[in-house]
Amino acid sequence: MSQSTLSPGVTPVSFGGAFANDESERARFVSAQRRLAWRKRLLPVVAIAGLIALWGAVVAIFDVQPFIAPSPWAVASVLVEKADILLANLVPTATEALLGFLLGNLVAIVIATAFVYSKAAEEAFFPVAVMINTIPVVAKAPILVLLLGNGMEPKIAIAALICFFPTLVNMTRGLRDVNPQALELMKVLSASPREIFWKLRVRNSLPYLFSALKIAASMSVIGAIVGEWIGSTSGIGALIIQATYNFDSPLLYATIVVGSTFSAVFFSVISMLERRLLKWNTARAN
């Protein structure tokens, strides 16, 4: 690189020494990072295994009846034997949760954008959003079933409604709470409103959006399940009701395990996306 074209006679100050070109130091850093990553993965597994062992011990020692609480092995065998039934019921629930997640977050993002550009829109509609949010899910569910019928639609709507509020609040904040000096910088650079939106506001909102999406991932599954409690013949929610009425506690527990596992996978996918997209932010958080 020719320095002279730009700055004749200027010697740039070198920070070369600040990069410890020390291989062993780097190797130590990498291995410490790897150890931390393994610990992060192993500890939850150990904790869950411990809790299952404790549960098994309690059931065995106190001789708990199967219709009150099953043993872990009973649940495990149901998970294997009735895998087809469980998975067949997971499909509608997962579909409702995913569609509700997409719909609720999309609408929330669009409305948050409108709020940031129009104070009047926020003043008019934010109280409405708060009011809808204060209605408990179990109360929203029957209303939506009456409105939308017995298919997937009311479940999707419930999942969407549950996702909607946290994303609306976080996204509005993320789009709005931009460093004021960064905004002034954009003005000095004569940036257009579109450039300010995409290059500043949207990027600034992503960490806020992802913390909302992580909440929404598990909430949307809860929404779909609660929706299925009312007049549904398939889905994780329907299976829960059915197993409860039949005092089939191993099936009930197995159903819950399947539902939670899906929820956890959904959450992990969002977390992974977050780490991938917000490298700068996750590095800062550590």
Added chain:
Amino acid sequence: MLNTMSFSAQIPLSLAASAVPAVECQGVTVRFTTERGTVTALENIDLTVPQGSFLSLLGPSGCGKSTLLRVVADLIAPTSGIVRVNGEAPEVARQNREIGFVFQDAALLPWRTALENVLLPLEVGGGARRSNNRDPRELLALVGLSGWEDAYPHELSGGMRQRVSIARALVSGPKLLLMDEPFGALDEITRDRLNEELLQVWESTGTTILFVTHSIYEAAFLGQEVLLLAARPGRVRELVDVNLPSPRRLPQRETAEFVELAGHLRRVLETC
């Protein structure tokens, strides 16, 4: 647009440079109206800054130093008075990328690496099309950051962040650089070092610099002139000529001339 560009290219550079001051203020007054009443941040400021000069702005807190820079950068409009930048309205100068601004807290975008931050001015406001643009990598080298192109702001020290923001302000090749307490948050050793480097950047680029500071030593060491402002309302107190030999180097701050100058600035400042 094309016409004016080819036209201005025909003006002999030396003539244009000597004829038009970099910044001209005539009777500039800025008032802010808030719930608590009206604040006169600047009153009747007259100021002429020649091309290529280095002017330090010194004054007590709240005397309107930032406001003056913001008026020149077209971030706010004066309540009354006339401002010219390179003979044009500040808005035109801003749109032509003749103004670079360095903020106190660097204002880097945390999701962009050092290099990407320096590239920002070329990505927005039609910045890529301009003919004065410089190589961002060379600018990072100029401010002593070669090898740090891919580092994120949180991986850089405060001084390094400010270096990035200086490189960013220079990337469009501005004729005027406005700096609002850029080194205010840094420790003294780092600040001294950046002061010397800033003078080297100034000498090598020929940019006019308006530099706001709270530090008497910084103001006197950097500026060819020091503009002292008084507060409530903000007005020009005194324009002090700094007669120190150039190139300036840090040890000069221990000379009798410098100590005397700093003493004078301090005495005036105490009455502001």
